[in-house]
Amino acid sequence: MDDLTEMLKGTLEGCVLQIIGAEETYGYAITRRLGELGFGDVVEGTVYTILLRLERNGLVQITKRPSESGPPRKFYTLNDAGRARLATFWAKWEYVSTRIDKLREGVR
Amino acid sequence: MSIHDIIEGKKQWRAHVARVKALPPDYRIVYQEMQRYLFKVGPVALTDGTLLPGIVDFFEEGAASGKGVLELIGEDVAAFADGLIKDTPTYAEAYQEAVGGAGD
Amino acid sequence: MNFWEKITGSDLSRDWKAFEARAEALPPEYRAAWGQIVSHAFPHGNFTGRNLTPILDSALSLLEETAADGLSVREVLGDDIPGFTAALAGGEGARTYRDRWREQLNRNVARKLSRLEG
Numbered sequence: 325m326d327d328l329t330e331m332l333k334g335t336l337e338g339c340v341l342q343i344i345g346a347e348e349t350y351g352y353a354i355t356r357r358l359g360e361l362g363f364g365d366v367v368e369g370t371v372y373t374i375l376l377r378l379e380r381n382g383l384v385q386i387t388k389r390p391s392e393s394g395p396p397r398k399f400y401t402l403n404d405a406g407r408a409r410l411a412t413f414w415a416k417w418e419y420v421s422t423r424i425d426k427l428r429e430g431v432r
Numbered sequence: 433m434s435i436h437d438i439i440e441g442k443k444q445w446r447a448h449v450a451r452v453k454a455l456p457p458d459y460r461i462v463y464q465e466m467q468r469y470l471f472k473v474g475p476v477a478l479t480d481g482t483l484l485p486g487i488v489d490f491f492e493e494g495a496a497s498g499k500g501v502l503e504l505i506g507e508d509v510a511a512f513a514d515g516l517i518k519d520t521p522t523y524a525e526a527y528q529e530a531v532g533g534a535g536d
Numbered sequence: 537m538n539f540w541e542k543i544t545g546s547d548l549s550r551d552w553k554a555f556e557a558r559a560e561a562l563p564p565e566y567r568a569a570w571g572q573i574v575s576h577a578f579p580h581g582n583f584t585g586r587n588l589t590p591i592l593d594s595a596l597s598l599l600e601e602t603a604a605d606g607l608s609v610r611e612v613l614g615d616d617i618p619g620f621t622a623a624l625a626g627g628e629g630a631r632t633y634r635d636r637w638r639e640q641l642n643r644n645v646a647r648k649l650s651r652l653e654g
Contacts, residue, residue, distance in 0.1 A: 351490075352497070369505030372490050373515030380477070380519065394496030395489065435597045461648045464605070468612070469641045471598035473634065474591055474624065502649070509645045510638040523594065524626025527587045 338413035348401045458501045459491045475517035566599050569609045576621040
């Protein structure tokens, strides 16, 4: 689907948290995972800016590991604050999506 | 406090500049234009010493994987640059607050 | 009393001496622009050098980097240095300038990348 950028804006951080929460991973792998999900126009740069903010806000733990090709890679896992943020994201998602579904079904 | 000194002294800044010079031309162009933009906008994160080297790390990785720079960060370079500093205030904001002037 | 005298003897003078030394090393055109930026950064004589130091450092770094690239001052700052300086300090028009800088960034990248291919 094209041009999801605007709609994804508020949820992309939650998606990235969820992917990191599932297993330790790195930037390119996260972008690839989003691509497999169908969010193909999310570029690595966008994921990089999200990871940078997660780091700045102390939500992730980072380990640098050598890579087969070129410079060492940063691997990310969630810390307690990151897991709390992820739980909050799903709670908010639940809240918004149930209400939007109701609206669509015409429930009053 | 100097941005150059922040990257722990002139030596490290020179090493940083050398890494920028070693990037492929398209990456180098985008890095330099972004740096120019960031110096004007003046985000506080500029002086924590990790923002600019972090961009170079990321660009080196992208170049090593054989991608072009716009393929890596998207066509809208300014949006990428803004994304890097989204949650940090700018010096101008800090200054406006200190002098008690309205920011806008 | 000029600006430089005003700050002499303050605990900021060390920063400012370093600025002066860095400005000395700039090409004349850039040095002149720096002088203008400094004089416009203190519009109301309301002395808050400590807060302005990082803003001016970032402007000086910009001048240093672009002088090294051999660009003209006009190409980097535009014609309106007072406006540019006010925007740097977050004053009036800061938002308009930020939009302009954003456009400038994308335009410069597009132009230079297309030159690369050509």
